[in-house]
Amino acid sequence: xxxxxxxxxxxxxxxxxxxxxxxxxxxxxxxxxALGVAFVVLLTASPLLNLLTAALAGGxxxxxxxxxxxxxxxxxxxxxxxxxxxxxxxxxxxPPAWILTRTDLPGRRLFRVLGVLPLAIPPYIGALTxxxxxxxxxLVNKAYHAMGGAGQLVNIYGLWxxxxxxxxxxxxxxxxLAGSALESSNPALEEAARAAGHGPMGIFIRVTLPLLRxxxxxxxxxxxxxxxxxFAAVSFLRVTTFTTEIYQQLNTRFDLRSASALSSVLVxxxxxxxxxxxxxxxxxxxxxxxxxAKPPTVYPLGRWKAPALLCTYLVLGSSVFLPIAxxxxxxxxxxILFQTLASGQxxxxxxxxxxxxAATVASGLALFVAYxxxxxxxxxxxxLTAATQLGYAIPGTVLGLSLxxxxxxxxxxxxxxxxxxxxxxxxxxxxxxxxxxxxxxSQVDPNLEEAARGLGRSSWQALREVTIPLIRxxxxxxxxxxxxxxxxxxxxxxxxxxxxxxxxxxxxxxATIEVDFAGAAATSLILIATTALPLFLIKRLDAGISxxx
Amino acid sequence: MLKTVETTAGRNATxxxxxxxxxxxxxxxxxxxxxxxxxxLVIYSGRKESAIKPAVDLFEQRTGVKVVxxxxxxxxxxxxxxxxxxxxxxxxxxATEAGVCEVLARGGVLDPYAPxxxxxxxxxxxxxxxxxxxxxxxxxVILYNKGLVRNEEVPSSVLDLADAKWRGKVAIAGTLxxxxxxxxxxxxxxxxxxxxxxxxxxxxxxxxKILPDNSDVWRGVGxxxxxxxxxxxxxxxxxxxxxxxxxxxxxxxGQKGMGSLVNPNAVAILKGAKNLPEARRFVDFILSREAQAxxxxxxxxxxxxxxxxxxxxxxxxxxxxxxxxxxRLADLEERTIxxxxxx
Numbered sequence: 001x002x003x004x005x006x007x008x009x010x011x012x013x014x015x016x017x018x019x020x021x022x023x024x025x026x027x028x029x030x031x032x033x034a035l036g037v038a039f040v041v042l043l044t045a046s047p048l049l050n051l052l053t054a055a056l057a058g059g060x061x062x063x064x065x066x067x068x069x070x071x072x073x074x075x076x077x078x079x080x081x082x083x084x085x086x087x088x089x090x091x092x093x094x095p096p097a098w099i100l101t102r103t104d105l106p107g108r109r110l111f112r113v114l115g116v117l118p119l120a121i122p123p124y125i126g127a128l129t130x131x132x133x134x135x136x137x138x139l140v141n142k143a144y145h146a147m148g149g150a151g152q153l154v155n156i157y158g159l160w161x162x163x164x165x166x167x168x169x170x171x172x173x174x175x176x177l178a179g180s181a182l183e184s185s186n187p188a189l190e191e192a193a194r195a196a197g198h199g200p201m202g203i204f205i206r207v208t209l210p211l212l213r214x215x216x217x218x219x220x221x222x223x224x225x226x227x228x229x230x231f232a233a234v235s236f237l238r239v240t241t242f243t244t245e246i247y248q249q250l251n252t253r254f255d256l257r258s259a260s261a262l263s264s265v266l267v268x269x270x271x272x273x274x275x276x277x278x279x280x281x282x283x284x285x286x287x288x289x290x291x292x293a294k295p296p297t298v299y300p301l302g303r304w305k306a307p308a309l310l311c312t313y314l315v316l317g318s319s320v321f322l323p324i325a326x327x328x329x330x331x332x333x334x335x336i337l338f339q340t341l342a343s344g345q346x347x348x349x350x351x352x353x354x355x356x357x358a359a360t361v362a363s364g365l366a367l368f369v370a371y372x373x374x375x376x377x378x379x380x381x382x383x384l385t386a387a388t389q390l391g392y393a394i395p396g397t398v399l400g401l402s403l404x405x406x407x408x409x410x411x412x413x414x415x416x417x418x419x420x421x422x423x424x425x426x427x428x429x430x431x432x433x434x435x436x437x438x439x440x441x442s443q444v445d446p447n448l449e450e451a452a453r454g455l456g457r458s459s460w461q462a463l464r465e466v467t468i469p470l471i472r473x474x475x476x477x478x479x480x481x482x483x484x485x486x487x488x489x490x491x492x493x494x495x496x497x498x499x500x501x502x503x504x505x506x507x508x509x510x511a512t513i514e515v516d517f518a519g520a521a522a523t524s525l526i527l528i529a530t531t532a533l534p535l536f537l538i539k540r541l542d543a544g545i546s547x548x549x
Numbered sequence: 550m551l552k553t554v555e556t557t558a559g560r561n562a563t564x565x566x567x568x569x570x571x572x573x574x575x576x577x578x579x580x581x582x583x584x585x586x587x588x589x590l591v592i593y594s595g596r597k598e599s600a601i602k603p604a605v606d607l608f609e610q611r612t613g614v615k616v617v618x619x620x621x622x623x624x625x626x627x628x629x630x631x632x633x634x635x636x637x638x639x640x641x642x643x644a645t646e647a648g649v650c651e652v653l654a655r656g657g658v659l660d661p662y663a664p665x666x667x668x669x670x671x672x673x674x675x676x677x678x679x680x681x682x683x684x685x686x687x688x689x690v691i692l693y694n695k696g697l698v699r700n701e702e703v704p705s706s707v708l709d710l711a712d713a714k715w716r717g718k719v720a721i722a723g724t725l726x727x728x729x730x731x732x733x734x735x736x737x738x739x740x741x742x743x744x745x746x747x748x749x750x751x752x753x754x755x756x757x758k759i760l761p762d763n764s765d766v767w768r769g770v771g772x773x774x775x776x777x778x779x780x781x782x783x784x785x786x787x788x789x790x791x792x793x794x795x796x797x798x799x800x801x802x803g804q805k806g807m808g809s810l811v812n813p814n815a816v817a818i819l820k821g822a823k824n825l826p827e828a829r830r831f832v833d834f835i836l837s838r839e840a841q842a843x844x845x846x847x848x849x850x851x852x853x854x855x856x857x858x859x860x861x862x863x864x865x866x867x868x869x870x871x872x873x874x875x876x877r878l879a880d881l882e883e884r885t886i887x888x889x890x891x892x
Contacts, residue, residue, distance in 0.1 A: 137773055235761055238761060250624070250628055251628070251725055254631065254652055397625075409635050415638075498619075499618065499619035510598055514597050
């Protein structure tokens, strides 16, 4: 009987290996690694704990705000917004991803670089430009009136406006991930399908789409979670969501308890979404891709060239050219742009260095976390995953207030310095770096490292000489994502910045309050250019954000 | 043999990991050191930077005291001050709405100071316990679009806004703007709870548009998105400056009218302020004629100090103001929020 069990275990392991599973290596944590884990958990979980205690400290009052019927209405509306925005982003992202990687569309290389640009445009700026265009007294309605129309032709305010804008400025996540997956997938499978008599549509549905599933899921997750946590864009567009309600509780009633209770629900929602993603991807192993594979089949477009170009231009036009053109129009004269740049150098520098430090520290921590998660399934990995991923769900304002209380009380020498701003970015966007590193690391066979060790390298050397070069593109992509998210961040920065330390988004926010639209537009253009530059560089290095799925 | 190699290598790797973490922690520790020293006066200000900065600059010039200014939204900064209470960071708080100071006073984070310069300020525009002092005011007014509202139709009372002919054409900011919250509380006080509720419900049934903030209201009225808006008096001047076709009414001025509510901007000193003498000097300075002239001139605010030249704006003496203490408004607040959900 004993042997029977043993045999079945052996069989399972063998099966697992054939399927690409890795045997978990469960050696005990070294004291130092344990210390590292404790440090990461302390860093990331302390605001979460603070949130929970603040919510529970309210006793019945904090919780009663959760039980009222309005919370369910709020939750369903927020989920509806996030779901529709994700579907819209998929619609915007998948066709260009296919057209730009699999067809002979002229100018596709340039388009692929341009396609990432919407990530450089913060959705709140996108919202403001679209209000100028589609608002009740926007350019479109004005033109409509000039042509003799009565009433409103369009009104962007409300749920559909929120969906429109959120999708437009987050679809590059999907374009990037789906694009690189399409680029590196094995053409042999598609050829086989063609040999079996399927047309291009049939191949796409039966072969390509299933292969894209992990990257589409990862991209959708980024869009969905962003839509859940966005505050600025939805409040400009007058959509009531969880985050706007939290803001209301905080700023009208100074009720941190209700705000914390509501934020906890948001964290819980995010947790469910993350679990669903893991479940959906299942225990499927990743395929080593890229090196050595044949380039993918390129389909000649023929008479489909015009529609394909139109589709690409429509997507890029509405998410890149139009907002930038509207911003230039609002700036008015190039003089204002130069003047803003000259007087705003300090803010530019502040944004750049805080973003770069946050991205670098996040990448370092992410490597450590990813290494532990990947090489050590089980409880430690689970705790680390939860601790590092959930920060994404806490609204920036609430996170900021939590950090103020924690750091001002326990580590006052950090509080009041720009390190707090870096910390805010780090906690909000560490998940992006961790996702990147985990995905990249999961594609590296640990046997490679073992082989290096067998050849006399130390573990550190093996890591540095074998693993890191292999996962560098994934890490670079993670760095980039944290950097661009950080330099757009405004909610937590407003609270955490030391007096006298402003970043570009803070200046945009101040200019908006001062009703200095030209100044706000000029600063926005500088912010977009600052974000776009490294995006171009990374695309040129072709580090491929591919590794992110 | 192989095993030993592995463990020493493992130790090496982990040692480096420690070094990395220590290095990072020391970067944080030694990095950009605290920019504020005890000799710098730290001001958290909810006022627009363009309105407060010139006064702060003049204060630095006159006194030689160095000031560090953090501009934000009044309520955001108030939340920050509440969170920082165990180790206060700011010396001075400047609020766009005195009710927030009342909240902070009740939270026990303010230090009382009754500046001599505040004597000519009417009692409803300063804290009776000296926790805060009004520095300028904003009247609650009706703003209208001259293209959409004919001269003879211009309403003279806020009660007229519930009229069926303005259905869907009136805008107001929600209670995220504390001036709206004060106005609603003042209605409850003056009209009584049931009448105030009936009036506001009428407005809401008439498709009153509740917007995120006051700038949405005045820009919306100016652009013609709405015919009428309930907002604060400086916004009328801002709209004029932006070239928008707007007119203004100081409502309910008749014999039996309730008058127009005036919301004070306020200055307060924080409990535990590290620079108490400088903080008091700043409060004295901000109430001086020189500073008042800057505040009034730059932001179209109503001077609260009697005898100050009001410039382009209507002085306090020229209209009937609704008189209610901020303490009373703060008492009513919780009730008001319950009475008017959706604001």
